[in-house]
Amino acid sequence: MTTTSSAAKPVESPGTLDVIMARKRRELGTRPPPTHGAHPPTRDFAQALVRRVPGHPVNVIAEVKRKSPSGGAFPHADVVAVARSYEAAGACAISVLTDGPDFGGSLEDLVAVRAAVSIPVLRKDFLVAASEVEESAAWGADAVLLIADALGDTELREMIAAAKQVRVAALVEAHTEAHAERALAAGASIIGLNNRNLATLKTDTGTALRVMPTLRSRSTALVAESGLKHLADLTAARDAGANAVLVGESLLRDADPGRALRRLLGLEGGGT
Numbered sequence: 001m002t003t004t005s006s007a008a009k010p011v012e013s014p015g016t017l018d019v020i021m022a023r024k025r026r027e028l029g030t031r032p033p034p035t036h037g038a039h040p041p042t043r044d045f046a047q048a049l050v051r052r053v054p055g056h057p058v059n060v061i062a063e064v065k066r067k068s069p070s071g072g073a074f075p076h077a078d079v080v081a082v083a084r085s086y087e088a089a090g091a092c093a094i095s096v097l098t099d100g101p102d103f104g105g106s107l108e109d110l111v112a113v114r115a116a117v118s119i120p121v122l123r124k125d126f127l128v129a130a131s132e133v134e135e136s137a138a139w140g141a142d143a144v145l146l147i148a149d150a151l152g153d154t155e156l157r158e159m160i161a162a163a164k165q166v167r168v169a170a171l172v173e174a175h176t177e178a179h180a181e182r183a184l185a186a187g188a189s190i191i192g193l194n195n196r197n198l199a200t201l202k203t204d205t206g207t208a209l210r211v212m213p214t215l216r217s218r219s220t221a222l223v224a225e226s227g228l229k230h231l232a233d234l235t236a237a238r239d240a241g242a243n244a245v246l247v248g249e250s251l252l253r254d255a256d257p258g259r260a261l262r263r264l265l266g267l268e269g270g271g272t
């Protein structure tokens, strides 16, 4: 049957922030508790961001994921091998997507990657509760991503406090200046500016460049995230105040992501 309605509901595209957060809130509490009790001493994520990697224009947090709502499937099933190649190319930290349905990841990936590298590992997911920050620590995360745009002020404050408690760094991500201000007010010290609008999945690399200068003096570290493809994107982010950039897709499209990282850094021929 076809119906015409003047009050049609807006279509929610799969993989957008609202849709993923709604799923995450439904899933909360359905996962078994972590089997890992203690975890190894936390690797210092904040220090890895601010301590300049010699010879690199800016520090790079390199990301592993098998697929993404905006990028589709990537040709790498072995995220551990990719993470090792990132470390060999000089990445300052690794970001591991642990969401299954939209990114093909898992907490087991986090554990396997952390065991395979010696740099800090960020759990990249859409966390909705302080209990998940504790869970992340139990699984060995050195840092967690918190998305300011998707969390209320109280949630954000509680999750940042939980991270401090369990000694996990919080990379608090914002897409606008207003959300970055909320992140600071909630106690964030490491701020990520996401160039991707998670409502539309479109990227604009100017986003981080516009917002970072206003945060420079009020944060411990700044990270420009998403859509970075060329050396010029990295140097522009650095010049606007980024201590580090977070890069996934442009590396994961390459048959050899470690080489792609060296090229992106201008350390090997073929970069742009």
Ligand SMILES: O=P(O)(O)OC[C@@H](O)[C@@H](O)c1c[nH]c2ccccc12
Pocket (backbone or CB within 6 Å): 063, 124, 125, 147, 173, 194, 196, 225, 226, 227, 228, 246, 247, 248, 249, 250
């Ligand atoms: O793959 P890209 O465009 O290089 O972007 C990496 C990272 O910034 C992106 O994956 C990301 C930023 N914030 C997120 C929040 C959830 C999931 C993913 C993300």
